[in-house]
Amino acid sequence: GIQVEQSPPDLILQEGANSTLRCNFSDSVNNLQWFHQNPWGQLINLFYIPSGTKQNGRLSATTVATERYSLLYISSSQTTDSGVYFCAVLGGRRALTFGSGTRLQVQP
Amino acid sequence: DTGVSQDPRHKITKRGQNVTFRCDPISEHNRLYWYRQTLGQGPEFLTYFQNEAQLEKSRLLSDRFSAERPKGSFSTLEIQRTEQGDSAMYLCASSPGLAEGGNEQFFGPGTRLTVL
Numbered sequence: 001g002i003q004v005e006q007s008p009p010d011l012i013l014q015e016g017a018n019s020t021l022r023c024n025f026s027d028s029v030n031n032l033q034w035f036h037q038n039p040w041g042q043l044i045n046l047f048y049i050p051s052g053t054k055q056n057g058r059l060s061a062t063t064v065a066t067e068r069y070s071l072l073y074i075s076s077s078q079t080t081d082s083g084v085y086f087c088a089v090l091g092g093r094r095a096l097t098f099g100s101g102t103r104l105q106v107q108p
Numbered sequence: 109d110t111g112v113s114q115d116p117r118h119k120i121t122k123r124g125q126n127v128t129f130r131c132d133p134i135s136e137h138n139r140l141y142w143y144r145q146t147l148g149q150g151p152e153f154l155t156y157f158q159n160e161a162q163l164e165k166s167r168l169l170s171d172r173f174s175a176e177r178p179k180g181s182f183s184t185l186e187i188q189r190t191e192q193g194d195s196a197m198y199l200c201a202s203s204p205g206l207a208e209g210g211n212e213q214f215f216g217p218g219t220r221l222t223v224l
Binding site: 004030031033035040041042043045048086088090094095096097098099100101 | 139141143145148149150151152153156158163164166197199201211212213214215217218220
């Protein structure tokens with residue numbers, strides 16, 4: 001099956017800093033989603049981005065499907081951005097395959 | 109609240125007992141998914157429904173697990189003869205399944221199962 005790798009696995013930032021999270025996948029995909037998992041376990045949809053670039057406030061994402069990677073940019077980070085960020089892809093099947101996540105801690 | 113809902117949010121049970129979880133998808137979403145997440149890992153796919161038909165099951169779904177979606181609306185996931193290894197967060201998701209963006213999945217808050 002399709003493999004999804006996320007980097008870095010852990011990231012500690014000072015409030016106000018910018019960061020880039022990366023997601024590599026091993027095969028062509030029909031869908032790519034970025035999620036933020038809050039401390040209570042809820043997965044919050046950030047982007048549905050099988051290709052191209054999208055922006056939502058301080059967050060933006062770019063997927064280069066031909067090169068099999070996606071990037072999530074967080075600018076001017078806030079403590080509320082802390083949590084785990086997951087990339088998930090939909091390949092030939094209907095279910096998402098998730099990466100192992102990037103654990104972000106934003107310190108005041 | 110029009111999001112995906114799950115019940116219960118937490119379940120503690122003793123090894124060997126049966127448990128059942130419920131998921132109510134977003135209204136008019138015809139696809140429903142169950143995932144399992146263990147500590148420190150990303151969610152892993154268990155099973156998928158299109159309306160009332162169960163179309164795909166993961167190898168993770170042993171014969172102690174059964175899922176239903178009898179009327180194409182809510183779904184239940186039952187685990188029989190629970191084992192300590194079943195302790196995990198069980199997540200439900202739904203997607204529209206139609207038109208552009210139909211593959212985008214939306215997740216419920218999860219049911220956290222602890223097997224003692």
